Amino acid sequence: MPTNTNNRPAAVTKARTPLDMHRVKADFPILEEMINGHRLVYLDNAATSQKPRVVINAVLDYYRRKNANIHRGIHFLAEKATAAYENTRARVARFIGGVDPEEVIFTRGTTEGINLLAYSWAEANIHEGDEIVISEMEHHANLVPWVIMAQKKKAVLKRIPITICGHLDLSNIDDIITPKTKLLAITHMSNVLGTVNPLAELAAIAHRQGAVVLGDGAQAAPHMAVDVKALGVDFYAFSSHKMLGPTGVGVLYGRRELLEAMPPFNMGGEMIREVRFDRITWNEVPHKFEAGTPDIANVVAFEAALTYLEDLGMDKIREHEIALTRYAIARLTEIEGLEIQGPQEAEQRGGAISFTDPNVHPHDISTFLDSKGIAIRAGHHCAQPLMRILGKTATARASLYIYNDESDIDALVEALTDMRRYFGV
């Protein structure tokens, strides 16, 4: 067993990052904030990311120079705002592997994207006796809508179990995904375990049985290159705010033929073509699904976030996070008795690292770390069924992103060691 020591043992090698950390850190104004007398060590990125100056400025710039309502105005600013909004759509389409921009629907976030799918696609396509397949590691956002829809339609909700190492257990997958399966809705990366799931492999299995596939990309899209066509998914949902962009904006990608066959979700302005008191025709996709005035400023600013990520390079971001995750797991393992959830090999996972201390409750861990300027998350992480399987009521979770480096991990490990002294355990 590794011993508990403040000196880094030779076994833990430095994390080699391809990113220019000095420059990256300087791009995030909030990192200059002092928290309880300490520099901010922000390790709650799976909840939401911080924003670089270019994104903050893009919001300001929109309101100062471009603000108008989109799509219907016939004046200079309306055209400028519309162009900026649609420019983000085109940017998103390229970012997820080069799809048709009309296959990109703006939502308020991953949760709304999945609900759109539940209330539009599933409402029309799921019938009594059909099967919906999810996994045991789903976030409530990709769980609650399907529990409810299955109950409503008298459909069967089936689960892919997890192994003791925190991977999906695919040994009985042919019994789980069957010709009765209408939908496979599964996370691309777990927000609790960090596990990266074999989405392409699962999509191929589901398609062989004629099912439609939804990938929950809330945790994956910010941290790795995503190509929805290569993955073979029919739908893919993610959120701007976890990937340097503003809150209030999300994306639902959908294959055009599926989107065109789906009824609208919200009814109102923009989503219609022609309205009479007795007869209404719908607008084309994607506008059919974007009723009302969307969060224009934040959609526009999301483009700046995507540009920032692509300038760094999604593959380099992934490389940076694998190196830092490996370092973090090695250093946390030095703390005797600390239990780390999920795969231990950094290549098989993302940087959301859940852990528990046998003697200190996760909320006490979080409060103590906060007093040192370290922000983590404690609780059930919106995955209560998974917590029950893990046998935990709560865990502490440190989650990494581009502006984190070894010094943040060192601060975390040192504070956890101090914590044990403080609590006398």
Next chain:
Amino acid sequence: MSSPLDDMYRDIIMDHYRSPRGKQPVEKADIKSDGSNPACGDELEMQVDVTDGALKQIHVDCKGCAISVASGSMLAEIVKGRPLEEARRIAELVRRMLKGEDIELPDDLGDIDALKGVRQFPVRIKCALLSWVTLIEGLENYEKGQGVGEKPATTEGKE
């Protein structure tokens, strides 16, 4: 000067956390009341032996953070032996104190002052409240002639 952290995790609190009082079972459980804060994962089990209109014995078993465990332990120490009415009054006072009211607490409430530091940490107040609200619900159900509540008490969400 002590830090807000030290104000919350005072020695008295940590002592209650490490060796909580009220662990021993009661002989007869006239009141059974459970508390649960699912978002935290805190679970609390409370049983009271009511004899001659007083809380003769009280059993508190809390699985949770330092604050919820220590608060439950203090509760066990404070209300044991008191008449039902008095226990109810004390629990209400502590509840209002934790919720931020400026309240003079009676002198004979043992270590209760130590809980005041929690008020500087708004998200942790519900941890300290759990045992007291569980007791209040248990006493209310007892008055109504029900030994045990239908749902566990909680201090999460609208209380």
